[in-house]
Amino acid sequence: KQEVTQIPAALSVPEGENLVLNCSFTDSAIYNLQWFRQDPGKGLTSLLLIQSSQREQTSGRLNASLDKSSGRSTLYIAASQPGDSATYLCAVMVPAAGNKLTFGGGTRVLVKP
């Protein structure tokens, strides 16, 4: 059974500092991995999608890496801003489980001005 872990559960950084968010998963036979952002009481906003054959994806200040062999993905957010404050969730899809996302518990980020 796929398990996804995100540590730490919460993170507070001063504005301008780079953010490093971690995601680990137990079953390396993933189809893809997706990073989401969630603001309080809102839905999920997709940030980056990494296919199993890819090592990284980039979008603006965001960069996500994927290392299937070690079961890890890292989301980097450069030069953090107060508007980056949110909960960040990673989710993996495993072919054996069908089209179902397994989510980590999320990392709650606070960027202090």
Next chain:
Amino acid sequence: KAGVTQTPRYLIKTRGQQVTLSCSPISGHRSVSWYQQTPGQGLQFLFEYFSETQRNKGNFPGRFSGRQFSNSRSEMNVSTLELGDSALYLCASSSDSQAHYGYTFGSGTRLTVV
């Protein structure tokens, strides 16, 4: 292009009642999935539909059911509501049968059971 639309945004129901939530996927998307989010359990998969067929179901009691219509719109129903059913219910859609391009989520329906 409109995103995933969920209605209603908020609901308050009494224990024992039933509720129906609606989800309209992005135009052209044929896969619709439902998730429940609670502070204690996080995000948990409910079920997934593709072309009106339920392809996958999570570990939830039979009180939770769903369906998908020919226009890909989906509904989920919860009967005999319990206090523990209070949660944010999220719907997601994908463009292809294998979610190659990932999922797009709606804003959710906040259900409160009193």
